[in-house]
Amino acid sequence: MPLSPRVPTEVQATPEQEIAQVASLVEAQQACEWLRAAEPLLRQWQVELARVPAPPFGEAARSLWLAEKFRSLGLDEVRIDEVGNVLGVYPGQTSGYIALSAHIDTVFPPNTPLEIRQEGSKILGPGVSDNGAGVIAMLAIAGALQATAIHPSQPLLFLGNVGEEGEGDLRGMRHIFSQQHWLDSIVCNVILDGAGTDVIVAEALGSRRFEVTVRGPGGHSWSDYGIPNPIVVLARAIEAFSRATIPENPKTSTNIGVIQGGTSVNSIPEQASMRVDIRSTSREEIDRLDRALRLALDQSLNESMDRAMLTSEIMIIGDRPSGDLPADARILQVIRAVDKHLNNHAHIQRASTDANIPLSLDREAVALGGGGRGGGAHTLQEWFDCAGRDLGLRRILLSVLALAGVTE
Numbered sequence: 483m484p485l486s487p488r489v490p491t492e493v494q495a496t497p498e499q500e501i502a503q504v505a506s507l508v509e510a511q512q513a514c515e516w517l518r519a520a521e522p523l524l525r526q527w528q529v530e531l532a533r534v535p536a537p538p539f540g541e542a543a544r545s546l547w548l549a550e551k552f553r554s555l556g557l558d559e560v561r562i563d564e565v566g567n568v569l570g571v572y573p574g575q576t577s578g579y580i581a582l583s584a585h586i587d588t589v590f591p592p593n594t595p596l597e598i599r600q601e602g603s604k605i606l607g608p609g610v611s612d613n614g615a616g617v618i619a620m621l622a623i624a625g626a627l628q629a630t631a632i633h634p635s636q637p638l639l640f641l642g643n644v645g646e647e648g649e650g651d652l653r654g655m656r657h658i659f660s661q662q663h664w665l666d667s668i669v670c671n672v673i674l675d676g677a678g679t680d681v682i683v684a685e686a687l688g689s690r691r692f693e694v695t696v697r698g699p700g701g702h703s704w705s706d707y708g709i710p711n712p713i714v715v716l717a718r719a720i721e722a723f724s725r726a727t728i729p730e731n732p733k734t735s736t737n738i739g740v741i742q743g744g745t746s747v748n749s750i751p752e753q754a755s756m757r758v759d760i761r762s763t764s765r766e767e768i769d770r771l772d773r774a775l776r777l778a779l780d781q782s783l784n785e786s787m788d789r790a791m792l793t794s795e796i797m798i799i800g801d802r803p804s805g806d807l808p809a810d811a812r813i814l815q816v817i818r819a820v821d822k823h824l825n826n827h828a829h830i831q832r833a834s835t836d837a838n839i840p841l842s843l844d845r846e847a848v849a850l851g852g853g854g855r856g857g858g859a860h861t862l863q864e865w866f867d868c869a870g871r872d873l874g875l876r877r878i879l880l881s882v883l884a885l886a887g888v889t890e
């Protein structure tokens with residue numbers, strides 16, 4: 483008996499067809515045109531933004547600046563939350579937000595001179611690219627949507643979050659996902675961090691950082707000889723911890739980055755401390771090395787003649803969870819298809835970004851650059867070149883529209 487041919491009732495569009503369809507919409511084309519034409523305005527905003535200080539744990543002035551911009555761009559429900567995150571909504575027809583975010587903090591301490599200047603297509607000064615490029619890209623998308631009145635099916639959450647850098651330890655993004663409301667309603671996350679169009683961060687590098695302190699009574703190197711020495715205890719612990727097995731796969735690393743203690747050559751120190759960084763693509767490895775560090779310290783303390791005279795403390799000063807985007811994730815298919823459509827070449831990268839938080843919760847998230855080119859991140863010589871920025875902006879716009887769906 484011949485087999486009857488199977489006729490699909492509904493032909494599923496490939497991601498490529500989907501992107502071509504979104505890109506062909508008149509409103510999408512107008513939005514892309516707006517992004518190109520808005521470049522002088524975007525530069526002006528970027529200079530303005532970089533002149534507003536946003537040191538770690540001191541982002542308040544920049545939160546106010548961004549909230550004002552969100553309002554002037556017509557976003558709904560603009561507010562600053564308890565930790566300083568700035569939120570705004572571009573409405574859609576259904577529920578479930580596509581979150582578009584950029585961190586607003588910098589690594590620069592308060593009182594860093596923010597001398598921002600322009601040279602041709604370049605903007606120079608601390609924070610212009612990381613994360614001036616990301617924040618401006620986010621504002622550009624809000625501006626383009628508003629100017630062309632595109633109606634996405636799903637609403638967009640615009641988020642300028644605090645605390646991404648260093649000891650901020652992702653506190654802004656962590657705060658968002660600690661709330662059941664956002665946990666339930668954010669469908670996927672497009673995170674804008676730094677410049678460029680050549681990277682898709684889809685893998686979250688986890689890390690845990692410690693400050694380890696050993697304290698003793700201290701004393702004179704001659705007359706109190708025999709009192710346990712915290713530097714020696716710490717040194718023994720370092721030696722033991724350094725012998726822990728570090729696998730190549732999953733890629734893992736440890737580092738003792740800072741060591742301090744003691745006051746003079748002829749004093750038994752009262753304290754010694756170190757800072758330890760453990761990184762791995764696997765949470766199990768981070769947990770294992772965390773235990774190894776504690777064990778090494780414990781053994782070293784026990785080897786001291788007078789253990790009772792010593793105290794110790796291990797403080798976690800950073801904890802960024804790891805996570806991976808599944809290879810068949812929708813967000814990845816969409817961005818791949820957008821890159822193909824724009825003839826843009828990008829590779830998958832593992833990094834530590836705001837995406838660590840949603841990825842560790844098995845949510846779809848990627849981090850992308852805000853277009854243009856940048857360099858000298860985390861230095862006073864930082865720069866951003868606006869030339870060709872609109873490729874990056876179109877890439878973000880098409881991705882977000884495809885993810886949210888567009889009704890004609």
Ligand SMILES: [Zn+2]
Binds near residue numbers: 585612646675676
């Ligand atoms: Zn950054």
